[in-house]
Amino acid sequence: MKLITVNDYEELSRLAAEYIKAQLLLKANSNLGLATGMTPMGMYENLVKMYQNGEVSFKEATTFNLDEFLGISPSSPVSYYSYMMENLFNHIDIKKENINIPLSNPENEEKACNEYENKVVKKGIDLQILGIGTNGHIGFNEPGEELNDKTHVTNLKEETIKQNEKLLVERGEESAYHIPKRALTMGMGTILKADKIILLANGSNKKEIVSKMLHHNINTNLPATFLKLHKDVTVILDKESSPF
Numbered sequence: 354m355k356l357i358t359v360n361d362y363e364e365l366s367r368l369a370a371e372y373i374k375a376q377l378l379l380k381a382n383s384n385l386g387l388a389t390g391m392t393p394m395g396m397y398e399n400l401v402k403m404y405q406n407g408e409v410s411f412k413e414a415t416t417f418n419l420d421e422f423l424g425i426s427p428s429s430p431v432s433y434y435s436y437m438m439e440n441l442f443n444h445i446d447i448k449k450e451n452i453n454i455p456l457s458n459p460e461n462e463e464k465a466c467n468e469y470e471n472k473v474v475k476k477g478i479d480l481q482i483l484g485i486g487t488n489g490h491i492g493f494n495e496p497g498e499e500l501n502d503k504t505h506v507t508n509l510k511e512e513t514i515k516q517n518e519k520l521l522v523e524r525g526e527e528s529a530y531h532i533p534k535r536a537l538t539m540g541m542g543t544i545l546k547a548d549k550i551i552l553l554a555n556g557s558n559k560k561e562i563v564s565k566m567l568h569h570n571i572n573t574n575l576p577a578t579f580l581k582l583h584k585d586v587t588v589i590l591d592k593e594s595s596p597f
């Protein structure tokens with residue numbers, strides 16, 4: 354794992370966006386793996402600015418989101434579909450047919466998982482962006498006795514639901530909506546198949562889990578430790594989240 358520590362969230366967001374821009378300049382038809390949550394919001398803001406300034410185009414890119422809540426409509430303000438549209442896709446030149454986000458209301462969940470898995474693996478992700486949960490989850494691969502390697506349905510931990518409530522507060526929707534208890538997520542194996550991985554963490558509430566990820570042996574109770582198995586992971590931290 355390569356570690357980069359920057360001063361603050363602004364710098365982290367700019368640097369993460371620069372990595373995506375560089376990837377697209379190198380290969381315009383890159384397949385990008387994307388995350389939601391509070392962490393990458395600044396990165397998306399920078400990417401939108403870069404697009405508006407003519408520095409980057411997504412015209413030939415394909416995106417795959419890591420996860421989505423289940424049991425809601427895609428148009429719900431809670432959905433990661435809404436998050437991605439509002440924070441990135443509505444503002445750039447990506448083709449609609451090249452956007453892939455797991456379904457939030459599939460008729461057959463198992464079929465939806467298998468189809469998503471097959472599509473991701475067939476295309477192959479060039480660069481995967483990740484955040485980290487305060488409990489060490491990656492995507493929605495929650496800590497537990499075992500990890501699922503492929504795209505699957507998962508029950509979210511209470512801590513994860515609480516963490517996601519911040520997104521609703523950010524939108525002023527916390528009284529009208531609640532975070533679903535189940536989600537569909539790429540598996541740890543799906544994520545580890547990406548060519549390159551960038552993990553972003555900011556803020557003092559991530560310091561402890563970042564430290565554990567770096568110092569603990571690989572174990573399913575801390576899914577982020579599995580990133581140590583990957584040959585090309587860059588961790589970008591701000592000073593507050595850095596344990597050093």
Ligand code: F6R
Pocket residue numbers: 387388389390391392393419420483484485486487490491492493516
């Ligand atoms: C989101 C995702 C999650 C988040 C993680 C951190 O698509 O897969 O693993 O990256 O929960 O969330 P924030 O950034 O809100 O702290």
